[in-house]
Amino acid sequence: MDTQVGTGQATGDNGDAAGMAAAREALNGIEADSPDFCQVFCSPVYDYDAVLWGIRSVVGSDTEVIGCSSSGEFTEAGSKAETVTVGIVASDSMEFFTTLSTGLGADHKRCLFEAVHDLPEPDAPQIDQYPHRAVINLHDGIVSIGDEITKLTEQYLDDDQIPIVGGSAGDDLRLEETHVFCNGQVESDAVALALLASEDPFAVTVNHGHEPISEPMAVTRAEGSTVYELDGRPAFEAWRDAIQTDARESYGIDVDDLDAGSEEFLMLLGRYELGIESEPDADAQSIASRIRDFVASAFISTEGYNIRWPGRTANTDGSLGFTVDIAEGTELRVTHSSKPDQVSAVETAASNAADELGGNAVAGGFVYDCACRAMILGDDFDDAVDAISRSIDAPFAGFETYGEVCSADEDYTGYHNTSAVVFLFPE
Incomplete structure (x- = not known):
């Protein structure tokens, strides 16, 4: 058998x-x-x-x-x-x-x-x-x-x-x-x-199947699965700016006009997810939680991207909401994937x-x-x-x-x- x-x-x-x-x-x-x-x-x-x-x-x-x-x-x-x-x-x-x-x-x-x-x-x-x-x-x-x-x-x-x-x-x-x-x-x-x-x-x-479309951005303020800041900017604003050109060219959507909870809003959160380029090790996470600084030497590089879906994002200003914790000091790129x-x-x-x-x-x-x-x-x-x-x-x-x-x-x-x-x- x-x-x-x-x-x-x-x-x-x-x-x-x-x-x-x-x-x-x-x-x-x-x-x-x-x-x-x-x-x-x-x-x-x-x-x-x-x-x-x-x-x-x-x-x-x-x-x-x-x-x-x-x-x-x-x-x-x-x-x-x-x-x-x-x-x-x-x-x-x-x-x-x-x-x-x-x-x-x-x-x-x-x-x-x-x-x-x-x-x-x-x-x-x-x-x-x-x-x-x-x-x-x-x-x-x-x-x-x-x-x-x-x-x-x-x-x-x-x-x-x-x-x-x-x-x-x-x-x-x-x-x-x-x-x-x-x-x-x-x-x-x-x-x-x-x-x-x-x-x-x-x-x-x-x-x-996702490919990066942005430069790396460091998570400079986060709590649990909510990311408040990327490179010191409001996280949603940083994500929105990163996808603006591609979303207009690929889907004909002006992201400045997005309504929270709309079909277009949810679709873009699924198409433009965040890829982890590097994460802090355990000691670096402890440091990041205390001083909220990006320390380049604390990162472990990988060739691939672990994708993180910001699907719990509730509004169009401020934070990005994920389904898994994101540590301060994590380095992310915005990515895109088509059907x-x-x-x-x-x-x-x-x-x-x-x-x-x-x-x-x-x-x-x-x-x-x-x-x-x-x-x-x-x-x-x-x-x-x-x-x-x-x-x-x-x-x-x-x-x-x-x-x-x-x-x-x-x-x-x-x-x-x-x-x-x-x-x-x-x-």
Whole structure:
């Protein structure tokens, strides 16, 4: 059998029926009667407990299950609204272990520590014969600390050779409450982890499709996820001036006339996001918080840009609001991405992932794709799904996240916005 992947997507009048239908469709794609692993992406229109009951009634109680609420779901067959989407894996060359920990917002360090240490140790007897490992991290998308969650997962695993993939749970862009699942458990304010141990290597890639259009600007005043000043200027003003010419030429929009909350306002926040060129290290962050100075020697340069979406910006003067904390001293560039850029980005990510398998056939995989990319692509989102299919020619399931986790690319830090993460299994 080696490794087989099946996917399913369903809607229904209730959660248990939708869960059962999605799981049955996924099982049709594999030869095994009971899969080893199942990942669930679920619209908040359903009762999550009912969905999990329906899925587990089909896949069986021995299948390890994790998942989360989402802001859009898709498989290789395309995307649909308000679905239950399931990806299952059956393998005689892999082992799967899952865990869930709560209280993420109140004490994220304890929460991540407990979650990671509930997984088998690297030299545990049940996995020591498997040389390749990966961890899926799904976490509450409202707590706005996805970057810290990713860093702590890496730290507590204490093995920088283990790639971490996954994403921040969504809720159809309501930004009210998100949930993660583990076997029969459903929790908000929590993290769910899955450890995958394999005889063969996985493939993990990330790409975003944004290009810088401004000079670097330093964050000179910030608090949490709100940036008040860039280079000593009001942050929104600095962003507006940076995009003014491009927005007029590309979209015919005069940014001086933007109304907060308008369709054009929200569209531009998604097209012109901020790319992190460099971040202060831990000591520099402490200094920056005290003296609010830009210290060039404190920065760690990277070749790639981690994208940050200013989607919580509420007005057209003053601050920029993000979905993740931005430290004072961070160096940012304004970036831009079009629909063709976004399709090309995910096609490149998928193609690179297939190439990473070194000629081995692709059994299938999972894709963690940002809700911001879906907003940019709009009705053309299926063009991106088709691009993935062309590149890997295998089943995959994915969801639209509030932030993406991928620690496997040395050009980036481990947490992303408006990016696509592709995670593949060899046959």
